[in-house]
Amino acid sequence: MRAVIVGGGIGGLAAGVALSRQGWRVEILERAAEFTEVGAGLSLWPNALRALDRLGLGDVVRGRSSLGAQAGIQDAAGRWLARTDTAELERRYGPVAVLHRADLLDILLAAVPARSLRTGVVVHAVRPDGTVLHSAGESTADLVVGADGLHSVVRRSLWPSAPAPRYAGYSAWRMVTRPVPIGESVESWGRGERFGYAPLPDGRVYCFAVANTPEGGGHGGLAELRRRFGGWHDPIPTLLAAVDESAVLHHDLYDLPALDSYVSGRVVLLGDAAHAMTPNLGQGACQALEDAVVLGRAVAAGDLAAYDRARRPRTQMVARRSRQIGAVAQWSSRPGAALRNGVLRLMPRSSFLRSLAPILDWPG
Numbered sequence: 478m479r480a481v482i483v484g485g486g487i488g489g490l491a492a493g494v495a496l497s498r499q500g501w502r503v504e505i506l507e508r509a510a511e512f513t514e515v516g517a518g519l520s521l522w523p524n525a526l527r528a529l530d531r532l533g534l535g536d537v538v539r540g541r542s543s544l545g546a547q548a549g550i551q552d553a554a555g556r557w558l559a560r561t562d563t564a565e566l567e568r569r570y571g572p573v574a575v576l577h578r579a580d581l582l583d584i585l586l587a588a589v590p591a592r593s594l595r596t597g598v599v600v601h602a603v604r605p606d607g608t609v610l611h612s613a614g615e616s617t618a619d620l621v622v623g624a625d626g627l628h629s630v631v632r633r634s635l636w637p638s639a640p641a642p643r644y645a646g647y648s649a650w651r652m653v654t655r656p657v658p659i660g661e662s663v664e665s666w667g668r669g670e671r672f673g674y675a676p677l678p679d680g681r682v683y684c685f686a687v688a689n690t691p692e693g694g695g696h697g698g699l700a701e702l703r704r705r706f707g708g709w710h711d712p713i714p715t716l717l718a719a720v721d722e723s724a725v726l727h728h729d730l731y732d733l734p735a736l737d738s739y740v741s742g743r744v745v746l747l748g749d750a751a752h753a754m755t756p757n758l759g760q761g762a763c764q765a766l767e768d769a770v771v772l773g774r775a776v777a778a779g780d781l782a783a784y785d786r787a788r789r790p791r792t793q794m795v796a797r798r799s800r801q802i803g804a805v806a807q808w809s810s811r812p813g814a815a816l817r818n819g820v821l822r823l824m825p826r827s828s829f830l831r832s833l834a835p836i837l838d839w840p841g
């Protein structure tokens with residue numbers, strides 16, 4: 478059997494691993510000249526590591542990651558608002574891994590047969606019969622996987638009435654610093670602004686920042702980050718001093734309103750193409766990895782509908798929660814932020830783990 482996968486990001490490559498392990502002949506069409514990821518870190522929660530275990534890649538990913546969950550949430554002055562019971566999280570689910578995106582991509586690429594990989598091929602449309610029209614001609618397949626991200630061409634071809642991605646109201650900066658000694662990873666919340674950091678295994682630090690901004694508003698690079706966050710608690714100013722301007726990435730954030738189905742005949746959607754979500758829970762790529770595992774099982778059972786049944790409710794639940802958390806985390810009014818911080822301080826430690834349980838409990 479033959480599959481064409483449109484898009485060679487984390488989701489498409491993971492699907493390539495899952496399908497080739499089921500004995501399928503796979504062709505991955507990637508429009509970029511090479512398979513690359515943005516220069517940023519990525520957190521992989523225990524559910525994603527379980528998915529990688531199913532693909533035979535969990536241990537190699539753990540070996541290239543910093544292991545350990547985020548210690549909790551602080552305010553801009555560094556006072557704790559909520560602490561994670563990291564020991565209990567690890568005991569129940571295992572560690573959270575943070576690694577450089579390029580390292581994950583390398584690991585996935587090495588697990589896909591080299592003959593499956595085609596770069597510089599832009600897909601223009603997909604037909605219901607499994608014909609994929611692209612810049613190098615056309616490909617036909619028993620299964621087409623749309624893993625082509627937020628603005629998916631596959632989704633536009635076969636889900637023409639699907640709603641467009643919607644802007645979250647905030648944008649994110651990501652960057653990797655030069656090596657800086659820091660302890661635990663933390664996220665800090667201000668008013669309409671957040672800053673988080675996590676160590677990478679080689680001593681560099683992955684940082685992200687979020688702020689309420691108009692859609693398409695652009696950004697002022699490192700100068701804007703220093704203006705917004707330079708007066709926040711340590712080690713944030715130190716981290717900002719250890720970043721090169723060229724390392725700063727900025728993106729407006731979107732999610733995709735819920736689709737009615739992830740399967741149309743012999744075409745399926747996977748990853749952001751199916752369920753792009755805001756990054757507030759750090760679950761977009763984690764869910765794409767789960768998708769790949771479940772898709773592999775569905776094709777082995779000859780039951781694509783099972784993929785839709787298993788994946789749509791779960792991923793839409795995660796996307797919904799992520800959006801809700803983002804709305805509260807981005808509150809910008811002084812009374813709203815004070816109320817939120819007060820409630821966070823009062824919440825028992827166990828409530829954070831309880832709220833994550835439906836996401837981390839994924840059985841694999």
Ligand SMILES: Cc1cc2nc3c(=O)[nH]c(=O)nc-3n(C[C@H](O)[C@H](O)[C@H](O)COP(=O)(O)OP(=O)(O)OC[C@H]3O[C@@H](n4cnc5c(N)ncnc54)[C@H](O)[C@@H]3O)c2cc1C
Nearest residue numbers: 484486487488508520600625626748749756759761762763
């Ligand atoms: C700020 C931020 C932080 C995040 N942090 C985390 C995190 O910590 N943990 C986590 O799990 N997730 C996180 N995510 C989400 C995660 O990055 C995405 O969910 C994940 O990368 C989606 O992978 P994908 O393969 O589905 O899509 P993409 O990464 O978008 O890949 C799609 C691929 O398809 C290719 N393509 C597109 N169109 C075509 C075409 N027409 N023809 C051929 N190729 C095409 C693209 O070039 C690309 O390579 C974050 C996202 C953001 C924005």
